[in-house]
Amino acid sequence: MSVVYDCSKRETRADGLAAAAGAVRSSRLVVLPTDTVYGIGADAFDAGAVQALLRAKNRGPDMPVGVLVGSWSTVDGLVLGVPPQARALIEAFWPGDLSIVLPHAPSLQWNLGDARGTVMLRMPLHPVALELLRDVGPMAVSSANVSGRPPARTAQEAQEQLGDSVAVYLDGGSSGESVASSVVDLTGSEPVVLREGAVGTEAIAEVLGVPAESLA
Numbered sequence: 001m002s003v004v005y006d007c008s009k010r011e012t013r014a015d016g017l018a019a020a021a022g023a024v025r026s027s028r029l030v031v032l033p034t035d036t037v038y039g040i041g042a043d044a045f046d047a048g049a050v051q052a053l054l055r056a057k058n059r060g061p062d063m064p065v066g067v068l069v070g071s072w073s074t075v076d077g078l079v080l081g082v083p084p085q086a087r088a089l090i091e092a093f094w095p096g097d098l099s100i101v102l103p104h105a106p107s108l109q110w111n112l113g114d115a116r117g118t119v120m121l122r123m124p125l126h127p128v129a130l131e132l133l134r135d136v137g138p139m140a141v142s143s144a145n146v147s148g149r150p151p152a153r154t155a156q157e158a159q160e161q162l163g164d165s166v167a168v169y170l171d172g173g174s175s176g177e178s179v180a181s182s183v184v185d186l187t188g189s190e191p192v193v194l195r196e197g198a199v200g201t202e203a204i205a206e207v208l209g210v211p212a213e214s215l216a
Helices: 010-025 047-057 072-077 084-093 127-136 155-165 201-208
Strands: 003-006 030-032 039-043 066-068 098-103 118-122 139-143 168-171 182-185 192-195
Touching: 003 010, 010 030, 010 039, 010 127, 010 168, 030 127, 030 155, 039 047, 047 139, 047 155, 072 084, 084 098, 084 201, 127 139, 155 168, 182 201
Parallel strands: 003 168, 030 168, 066 118, 098 182
Antiparallel strands: 030 039, 039 139, 066 139, 098 118, 182 192
């Protein structure tokens, strides 16, 4: 049975965050608000929970799950190295609507899907998400919807799609427009924008000091 917590109220927000943290630590799924759309999340290091997340979304491992972090410093322990270009993007856009793909640290025991040795990282600009992430650590998070259906902009929309596959729903109000994060791949010799979303390619190019057309 799922439980929904209204995070607009102090007392229910604290209860909701505690319940969500307990669910994550017990290999269960939670829905949380982010600065883009609502996300469905699990402990990034719990392979069974990540598989449950993929099942809830009716999605295969061919579309690996990204990881949300609660601080800049968390990244250092998750990747093989943080190149200067990644540092520049993190300083410019985190917390915010930019995801960065980097080679993950080979020592990590996780299974996020067919990521081919990489991980997509983001630090969201949402107080509820950040508080949960700083409590439980990195979370595997995908948009809170069944694959092929529109991303959820409210906790109610997420619940209508995901139902009791999720233990805890954190209701942070409407996310507004359904705009995904931009995604920059830094695993190759040159940066590539895999998806242009909330952060424009021109803004990314300016931070990296390269022509926008070179990022395509």
